[in-house]
Amino acid sequence: MRNLYLPHLTTIKTLVKENPDTWTFELEFQDPGLRDSFSFRPGQFGLLSAFGAGESTLTLASGSLRRGSLDVTFRRIGRVTGALAILNEGETVGFRGPYGNRFPMESFRGKNLLFIAGGIGLPAVTSVLYDALENRGDYGTMTILYGARSSRDLVYKKQISEWEKRPDVNMVKTVDPWGVSEGWDGMVGLVPAVLEQINPPAKNAAVIMCGPPVMIKFSLQTLEKLGFSSEQVYLTLENKMKCGLGKCGRCNIGDIYICKEGPVYTAAEIQKMFPDF
Numbered sequence: 001m002r003n004l005y006l007p008h009l010t011t012i013k014t015l016v017k018e019n020p021d022t023w024t025f026e027l028e029f030q031d032p033g034l035r036d037s038f039s040f041r042p043g044q045f046g047l048l049s050a051f052g053a054g055e056s057t058l059t060l061a062s063g064s065l066r067r068g069s070l071d072v073t074f075r076r077i078g079r080v081t082g083a084l085a086i087l088n089e090g091e092t093v094g095f096r097g098p099y100g101n102r103f104p105m106e107s108f109r110g111k112n113l114l115f116i117a118g119g120i121g122l123p124a125v126t127s128v129l130y131d132a133l134e135n136r137g138d139y140g141t142m143t144i145l146y147g148a149r150s151s152r153d154l155v156y157k158k159q160i161s162e163w164e165k166r167p168d169v170n171m172v173k174t175v176d177p178w179g180v181s182e183g184w185d186g187m188v189g190l191v192p193a194v195l196e197q198i199n200p201p202a203k204n205a206a207v208i209m210c211g212p213p214v215m216i217k218f219s220l221q222t223l224e225k226l227g228f229s230s231e232q233v234y235l236t237l238e239n240k241m242k243c244g245l246g247k248c249g250r251c252n253i254g255d256i257y258i259c260k261e262g263p264v265y266t267a268a269e270i271q272k273m274f275p276d277f
């Protein structure tokens with residue numbers, strides 16, 4: 001039986017430096033069989049290893065319908081992400097996964113989708129976004145509200161300009177009031193404030209959200225004010241993880257293992273797990 005902790009070898013096929021601290025790798029499995037057979041569901045994550053440094057938990061950021069390669073986007077914050085950040089195209093990294101639960105795409109069908117993301121939270125929701133765009137006719141309106149501290153900090157600038165061109169996507173980008181630079185053509189304001197300004201209708205909507213805790217906290221309050229229920233809001237929890245397999249006890253809250261049962265929850269479920277949320 002294959003060792004559960006043994007990573008598959010992947011090659012960095014392309015590398016994009018998104019901003020001074022953030023990189024996207026397009027990874028290709030070195031085993032040709034896996035290139036064809038690997039699949040995952042939107043919201044799942046993998047463990048990426050920089051050999052000699054360790055493993056990092058990263059959300060699978062490409063569409064789940066794509067075959068042959070997958071994308072991950074990471075911010076350099078410590079030991080492993082620092083070691084990943086100095087790699088080049090053509091180099092090898094380890095990958096194990098996919099792990100965790102998923103966004104319920106089937107219950108999003110026919111609904112108006114509202115994506116709310118802040119900073120490095122955007123890659124955590126793009127697998128849902130790409131899958132919905134692949135089957136655009138299955139969904140109602142699509143609004144993407146994405147905020148970053150400054151225009152320099154935005155990730156996925158190329159994708160954002162493509163979404164801005166689509167008549168069937170309402171792309172709203174914003175930067176913090178103190179992060180505006182010359183030539184900025186988006187909105188100015190924190191995500192919860194801009195959310196209130198754009199005032200999306202709550203009826204028949206599903207919200208898919210990821211971002212820093214403070215953004216989530218105030219966006220949830222704004223959503224409530226706009227008439228959204230906590231059952232309509234889906235979030236992904238980025239608790240610290242190590243094994244990803246429900247074995248090490250690093251990610252649990254009480255007897256709930258986020259790596260196995262999460263990381264995707266509705267706001268209603270999270271409020272039950274953390275009454276102070």
Ligand SMILES: Cc1cc2nc3c(=O)[nH]c(=O)nc-3n(C[C@H](O)[C@H](O)[C@H](O)COP(=O)(O)OP(=O)(O)OC[C@H]3O[C@@H](n4cnc5c(N)ncnc54)[C@H](O)[C@@H]3O)c2cc1C
Pocket residue numbers: 045055056057058059060073074075076077078079080081082120123124237238239240241263
């Ligand atoms: C389900 C899930 C999905 C994730 N998806 C992404 C993603 O797509 N892109 C991305 O950039 N990051 C993501 N993260 C966070 C990422 O796993 C960590 O940033 C990374 O593992 C840090 O590794 P490191 O060795 O570089 O940092 P370390 O050297 O381990 O830590 C540096 C500092 O960051 C803190 N830290 C480390 N991990 C976390 C964490 N998960 N939450 C809060 N603080 C932390 C440490 O306490 C320390 O202060 C995700 C985490 C989870 C659990």
Ligand code: FES
Pocket residue numbers: 240241242243244245246247248249250251252257258259260
């Ligand atoms: S990460 Fe080890 S139990 Fe969840």
